[in-house]
């Protein structure tokens with residue numbers, strides 16, 4: 001270091017440099033909160049992959065207003081999304097956030113925890129034990145880095161803030177007379193999926209076990225497990241189902257996505273049995289899934305989904 005350039009000079013220079021000013025990405029505009037049942041709202045995010053235009057916001061953050069306070073679900077992909085969720089909640093209720101639930105390890109659903117933790121440090125954040133283990137193994141930081149890259153820095157400033165409480169299948173909470181019931185049926189979309197049922201209002205949050213109008217990446221999932229999970233959760237008989245991405249609706253929403261997975265698996269199995277390789281059957285599988293060709297991400301994910309189904313069929317043979 002040259003004489004005269006002290007550490008303080010360097011720190012001062014950094015504080016006023018464009019590098020530091022660029023350290024936090026811009027705020028996200030407020031999206032509407034859609035009322036899906038009494039005191040239950042979903043901020044339905046835009047469809048598509050995270051990019052500079054959507055600033056990484058493309059999931060369905062949701063909140064349940066109870067007599068004791070607000071239960072928040074999946075506050076999105078970044079500190080900016082979490083801050084947007086706080087602003088949107090404050091327009092509807094002046095109650096504090098008293099608990100946060102994360103549906104799975106994919107960072108587009110939970111990196112916004114950071115903003116909720118900053119505003120409500122005492123509110124526990126719940127996740128599946130496998131989610132917490134994956135974050136400890138570095139998966140949370142991988143997601144933060146991936147999102148910052150995909151959004152060209154729009155999510156910058158996001159610090160990995162994982163759940164601090166574990167929760168698993170069958171857990172039930174009571175918040176001011178409102179029940180929150182947790183469902184987990186093994187490996188499905190990931191190994192860490194939680195589905196959240198509000199029985200009194202007949203609403204169930206599905207995480208990415210179900211998408212609507214968008215095809216998910218299921219690289220770390222199990223197709224048969226995902227089909228089974230959807231069948232199990234339909235037994236709640238809920239009136240409203242909230243998918244991880246795309247519009248909420250009735251039982252038709254999970255049923256439609258289950259059909260996608262089922263047609264994918266059975267069609268790949270048919271051509272597997274005929275001796276075709278995964279890339280040789282792509283046109284036939286695309287044809288069988290034609291009803292989903294208009295869903296966002298269909299083209300990008302189809303080849304990967306066929307390969308995944310092929311591997312899982314092959315594994316099931318042994």
Ligand SMILES: [Zn+2]
Pocket residue numbers: 104106189208216244
């Ligand atoms: Zn996911």
